[in-house]
Amino acid sequence: MDDTMLDGNAVAGLLQEVFATETTSVMVTCDGCGSAAPMGATHVYRGAGFVLRCPHCETALMTLVQGDRRMWIGFPGVRTLQLALTDT
Amino acid sequence: MAGTAVLGRLTWRAADVVEIVPETPRAKTILFDVPGWPGHRAGQHVDIRLTAEDGYQTERSYSIASAPDGWRLALTVVRIDEGEVSPYLTDELRPGDRIELRGPVGGYFVWEPAQGGPLLLVAGGSGVAPLMAMIRLRAAVGSDADIRLLASSRSWDDVIYRAELERLASGGLTVVHTLTASRPPGWEGYARRVDAAMLAEVGPSPAEQPKVYVCGPTPFVEAVAEALVTLGHEPARIKTERFGPTGD
Amino acid sequence: MSIISRGFRGRRHEAAADRVPPGQYVTRDFPVLSAGPTPHTPLDQWDFSIAGEVDKPRRWTWDELRALPSEEVTRDIHCVTKWTKLDTLWRGVSVDTLLDGLETSADYVVQYSDGGYTTNLPLEDVTGGKAWVVFEYDGQPLAPAHGGPARMLVPHLYFWKSAKWVRGLQLRAQDQPGFWEINGYHNYGDPWREQRYWGD
Numbered sequence: 001m002d003d004t005m006l007d008g009n010a011v012a013g014l015l016q017e018v019f020a021t022e023t024t025s026v027m028v029t030c031d032g033c034g035s036a037a038p039m040g041a042t043h044v045y046r047g048a049g050f051v052l053r054c055p056h057c058e059t060a061l062m063t064l065v066q067g068d069r070r071m072w073i074g075f076p077g078v079r080t081l082q083l084a085l086t087d088t
Numbered sequence: 089m090a091g092t093a094v095l096g097r098l099t100w101r102a103a104d105v106v107e108i109v110p111e112t113p114r115a116k117t118i119l120f121d122v123p124g125w126p127g128h129r130a131g132q133h134v135d136i137r138l139t140a141e142d143g144y145q146t147e148r149s150y151s152i153a154s155a156p157d158g159w160r161l162a163l164t165v166v167r168i169d170e171g172e173v174s175p176y177l178t179d180e181l182r183p184g185d186r187i188e189l190r191g192p193v194g195g196y197f198v199w200e201p202a203q204g205g206p207l208l209l210v211a212g213g214s215g216v217a218p219l220m221a222m223i224r225l226r227a228a229v230g231s232d233a234d235i236r237l238l239a240s241s242r243s244w245d246d247v248i249y250r251a252e253l254e255r256l257a258s259g260g261l262t263v264v265h266t267l268t269a270s271r272p273p274g275w276e277g278y279a280r281r282v283d284a285a286m287l288a289e290v291g292p293s294p295a296e297q298p299k300v301y302v303c304g305p306t307p308f309v310e311a312v313a314e315a316l317v318t319l320g321h322e323p324a325r326i327k328t329e330r331f332g333p334t335g336d
Numbered sequence: 337m338s339i340i341s342r343g344f345r346g347r348r349h350e351a352a353a354d355r356v357p358p359g360q361y362v363t364r365d366f367p368v369l370s371a372g373p374t375p376h377t378p379l380d381q382w383d384f385s386i387a388g389e390v391d392k393p394r395r396w397t398w399d400e401l402r403a404l405p406s407e408e409v410t411r412d413i414h415c416v417t418k419w420t421k422l423d424t425l426w427r428g429v430s431v432d433t434l435l436d437g438l439e440t441s442a443d444y445v446v447q448y449s450d451g452g453y454t455t456n457l458p459l460e461d462v463t464g465g466k467a468w469v470v471f472e473y474d475g476q477p478l479a480p481a482h483g484g485p486a487r488m489l490v491p492h493l494y495f496w497k498s499a500k501w502v503r504g505l506q507l508r509a510q511d512q513p514g515f516w517e518i519n520g521y522h523n524y525g526d527p528w529r530e531q532r533y534w535g536d
Binding site: 100102137138139140141143144145146172176180185186187188 | 338339340341342343344345346347348361
């Protein structure tokens with residue numbers, strides 16, 4: 001574990017700005033080890049962009065690159081995302 | 089009835105500084121009025137954005153320390169000398185100033201009174217802020233949920249919200265401090281970093297299935313979460329929020 | 337339009353315009369940026385390899401790498417996250433030294449690192465005195481957080497093109513976009529043409 005590592009809470013505002021939904025409670029299943037974790041618990045590293053990694057095996061689940069008027073979201077290691085739905 | 093994802097498109101909005109309140113020699117609470125604030129849940133945070141005159145921008149995240157209270161938000165900032173943002177917020181900001189913030193953010197690291205207790209809240213330094221929102225909300229709604237706060241601070245002078253915690257600590261709220269760097273004369277409390285033995289003494293046992301919230305610098309959160317798991321607490325019941333290397 | 341924060345400047349420094357690529361700010365810090373956890377390969381298990389489209393793959397242990405001629409290099413570095421750091425001092429082995437006498441028809445190279453990070457370049461961008469495998473920063477052994485024991489230094493491109501914790505170069509006939517190139521960043525990354533994002 002690195003001192004500078006954050007977690008999925010740190011990118012939640014950015015993701016919600018784009019997806020218009022709360023993301024920290026979304027369950028993400030890792031394609032590397034098959035375990036599931038809330039996005040808020042993913043290990044977040046800040047390199048040239050953000051990398052969200054599986055808290056169990058550190059597989060890169062998602063990447064976030066913020067351009068000027070674009071954002072790239074990569075899913076190198078996500079098997080599934082599970083979102084809760086509420087009645088409208 | 090078709091369901092929908094929890095909607096809430098976020099955008100940057102203006103926040104006006106109402107008051108700045110010193111908490112400790114290094115920490116201040118900044119009270120903001122945020123017109124149109126939709127309300128928030130205890131444990132959520134905001135991202136703030138600062139823009140210099142030449143367009144240079146930087147962002148930081150701060151936990152909301154206040155219980156939901158109309159348009160008003162309280163953020164607590166600890167001044168890091170070499171920091172880029174915290175010295176600006178603690179030294180330069182004045183009532184009447186306006187900054188941008190985005191929020192509220194978070195759904196994982198939140199507590200609702202309806203969830204009840206027992207709760208174990210473990211705070212490293214400024215990590216106490218989102219946990220204080222939970223404690224303040226509990227008081228505001230008159231909940232008697234069993235909440236135990238274990239707060240790690242460097243010294244007695246560095247304990248954030250010290251007086252208020254003392255005042256609130258009754259009727260199911262237990263507050264325990266550990267002081268890691270220095271102690272006042274006659275101190276008989278914990279005087280070391282949070283470890284498994286301390287957590288076992290302070291917290292509900294794993295058999296009581298407490299919901300645990302740990303917040304603070306990343307190394308603190310890692311060590312505490314690991315200790316909790318070795319004690320037998322269910323990992324799925326331990327929620328974490330990491331503030332980065334210094335916690336500020 | 338963002339709201340200007342009265343009195344906020346950030347901790348930026350002035351510098352001559354011809355030293356600062358467009359859109360960059362000058363810092364005196366050395367921010368630690370990383371795509372993943374810091375690896376900790378023991379030096380007695382560490383090696384550096386050159387393989388792929390080569391007549392004969394090469395490999396150096398740590399001691400063998402350190403026995404090669406090395407040089408001190410002072411360069412400006414530019415991170416795509418908009419900070420520029422001037423006059424950074426490194427010591428390392430030139431990639432020209434590592435490739436000396438090597439026969440290859442490759443036009444491209446991929447740097448690969450402990451932890452799985454990769455980044456791609458044309459071969460000509462790591463030859464002719466443009467790239468080094470460095471193991472000292474500012475006169476001290478390169479700290480793990482900054483890519484130690486050894487990282488690439490390719491200062492004429494954005495710094496994501498200088499892989500931390502580098503373990504080798506793969507020479508290739510075809511280009512192969514690396515970790516960030518796949519995920520939104522530019523395939524080449526020239527800071528003077530502000531080639532930050534894919535398609536710029």
